[in-house]
Amino acid sequence: MDDYLFSGVTHTASTDALFKVYEGILGRFPDEAGFKFWSNQLSNGSSLTDIVGAFTKAAEFNNYAVTNKQFVDHLYDTALQRNPDVSGETYWISNLETGKLTKLQVAVTFIQSSEFNSKFQKYDSSAQSYGSGSSTAFSTSGSNIIDSSGTSVNLDSANWFGAEGTAQLPQGLYNRGYEGMLDAIQAQKFDTVRLPFSQDTLTSTSKVIKTYDANGNYTGLSLNGSYINPWADRGENAGLEGLTPLQIMDEIVQYADKIGLKIVLDHHRMTAGDGGTENGLWYIPGSSTYTVQSWQDNWEMLAARYAGNKSVIGADLQNEPYQGTWGDGGTNDWAAAATQMGNLIHVKNPNWLIFVEGTQTYNGQSYFWGGNLMGVQSHPITLNIPNKVVYSPHDYGPSVANQSWFSASNYPDNLPAIYDQYWGYIYKNNIAPIWVGEMGGAITTNGQTTQAEATGTQQYLSEITTYMKTGGTMTALPTGKSPMSWAIFAWNNINTDVQGIMNSDWTTINTPLYNYLKFS
Incomplete structure (x- = not known):
């Protein structure tokens, strides 16, 4: 990438992945202070799973993901950028209801999926620049x-x-x-x-x-x-x-x-x-x-x-x-x-x-x-x-x-x-x-x-x-x-x-x- 979204932050695989987590879990661009804070956490030994866990517990996330269904549907919307398929939605909700999976496990599975990574490949260091899509250059x-x-x-x-x-x-x-x-x-x-x-x-x-x-x-x-x-x-x-x-x-x-x-x-x-x-x-x-x-x-x-x-x-x-x-x-x-x-x-x-x-x-x-x-x-x-x-x-x-x-x-x-x-x-x-x-x-x-x-x-x-x-x-x-x-x-x-x-x-x-x- 030519330019990072925020000054003073260096491209690494971890920071690129962090940007994906903001988009995939919270469904938004990162704020500068938050992005720099979590980048420092990664540098000091925290894992992306730790950050996903913190994001799914945040008030911002839980305002629109209160029930298990809302939680799953939100992940489909932000991480996979599509409506849920019936069988997949039923599977994830059932596993949450029965306690076979935690919300953290479900969220991590979504952002580790090949579908997620194909959708958010544009945020990897090989891409041109940060944003929510490839640029449209009008002239x-x-x-x-x-x-x-x-x-x-x-x-x-x-x-x-x-x-x-x-x-x-x-x-x-x-x-x-x-x-x-x-x-x-x-x-x-x-x-x-x-x-x-x-x-x-x-x-x-x-x-x-x-x-x-x-x-x-x-x-x-x-x-x-x-x-x-x-x-x-x-x-x-x-x-x-x-x-x-x-x-x-x-x-x-x-x-x-x-x-x-x-x-x-x-x-x-x-x-x-x-x-x-x-x-x-x-x-x-x-x-x-x-x-x-x-x-x-x-x-x-x-x-x-x-x-x-x-x-x-x-x-x-x-x-x-x-x-x-x-x-x-x-x-x-x-x-x-x-x-x-x-x-x-x-x-x-x-x-x-x-x-x-x-x-x-x-x-x-x-x-x-x-x-x-x-x-x-x-x-x-x-x-x-x-x-x-x-x-x-x-x-x-x-x-x-x-x-x-x-x-x-x-x-x-x-x-x-x-x-x-x-x-x-x-x-x-x-x-x-x-x-x-x-x-x-x-x-x-x-x-x-x-x-x-x-x-x-x-x-x-x-x-x-x-x-x-x-x-x-x-x-x-x-x-x-x-x-x-x-x-x-x-x-x-x-x-x-x-x-x-x-x-x-x-x-x-x-x-x-x-x-x-x-x-x-």
């Missing part, structure tokens, strides 16, 4: 995103926000299990999730804890005061107990990998909080905590952490750097910062796509935060590894910001020319692909949206989705081109100046909004 070819075989790939995406907020947790887990949520996203034909986070999400030591009522009755789980329902869907949230926000991200990534859902990680802001970036930059001037260096260090950590994972396909370097300049060489030259960051990421993980948002103003012309990519014409992002840059403008309807073009006499017919000017030309001129990383608005009235704004947003959504689907022609997709990729904001239940795909029950969908989307 670019002109205006298209392509896979390793050269086949065009579209990213029909949804933003699932919350981990960047004060709870440091994707929203909705008070109603749904995280696996159930990802299943639902995929069931609605989305193939990619844009997953926002903050620097605080990555560095937080807060952990998911149990909660109790005044009478001492167990009521569920909580992270930073935000309730997590441990019984929702298949009860998978129960397994989040004791995890930090970063470890929860690991669980989401792992399950996305399992079901074939792609993820683009989005550095949304520095501090944990609601909304976009605090100041339109990728650092906080004068802070010793939220620095350019910390921004770079965090991305390098994530690139190494998920190297080799099939689901995480790239890095959205910074959400809406609207105070940045483009190509002027100054302190806040976003193009220069993005170029440096992309190259640093590729040292750790050469497979990732690098998603670069725009600024707000270029040469005196202003657009939506993150939407102005006019500077690419004269100062494109050029990385050491070619064909990895995807430009990612943000674009919204009049319910979000009533731009002058929304009140023009020829609205909405004027929108294609506006898109061409600020970001569409990149796609049309085959400079690079476009992924509209945020788009949307409110299509019905509410406390923040008037009827005129709602109607205008309906027209906007019809226009922009047609523009992206047809490659900007508004008629037919040009030969050899794939549609532009996009990410609706948001999947979440939200009803402000933007509205989400989820209704308040986090189960049914907002059909009128959903019907505007044009999937590839």
Whole structure:
């Protein structure tokens, strides 16, 4: 392997086997502190059997493996990565019920099996890097995103926000299990999730804890005061107990990998909080905590952490750097910062796509935060590894910001020319692909949206989705081109100046909004 998941740990057969045990018994990526602790235990004479025994006795394991049947089914799911066959399940449960075998003996048998070792061979030292699967290296070819075989790939995406907020947790887990949520996203034909986070999400030591009522009755789980329902869907949230926000991200990534859902990680802001970036930059001037260096260090950590994972396909370097300049060489030259960051990421993980948002103003012309990519014409992002840059403008309807073009006499017919000017030309001129990383608005009235704004947003959504689907022609997709990729904001239940795909029950969908989307 080129890179270990954690710094300061050397590849050995024992540490490779330890990584397999984490995946096979606990069903998750190891946390750094735990992995290093058990690596030291191995060095000091403990056996893998000792560690398997400790894992099967841990509260994390026993939260979802209480009965013998649950224990056996969990091992089939995590160690063999399949549903149990009837005869095998019956055999193991019977031997546990009669006392012929202990749980430790059953668990050790599973991880010593040839089936287990064939499934987890990718973690041996001969493999390329750690992760939950062989890497998927997407690249670019002109205006298209392509896979390793050269086949065009579209990213029909949804933003699932919350981990960047004060709870440091994707929203909705008070109603749904995280696996159930990802299943639902995929069931609605989305193939990619844009997953926002903050620097605080990555560095937080807060952990998911149990909660109790005044009478001492167990009521569920909580992270930073935000309730997590441990019984929702298949009860998978129960397994989040004791995890930090970063470890929860690991669980989401792992399950996305399992079901074939792609993820683009989005550095949304520095501090944990609601909304976009605090100041339109990728650092906080004068802070010793939220620095350019910390921004770079965090991305390098994530690139190494998920190297080799099939689901995480790239890095959205910074959400809406609207105070940045483009190509002027100054302190806040976003193009220069993005170029440096992309190259640093590729040292750790050469497979990732690098998603670069725009600024707000270029040469005196202003657009939506993150939407102005006019500077690419004269100062494109050029990385050491070619064909990895995807430009990612943000674009919204009049319910979000009533731009002058929304009140023009020829609205909405004027929108294609506006898109061409600020970001569409990149796609049309085959400079690079476009992924509209945020788009949307409110299509019905509410406390923040008037009827005129709602109607205008309906027209906007019809226009922009047609523009992206047809490659900007508004008629037919040009030969050899794939549609532009996009990410609706948001999947979440939200009803402000933007509205989400989820209704308040986090189960049914907002059909009128959903019907505007044009999937590839």
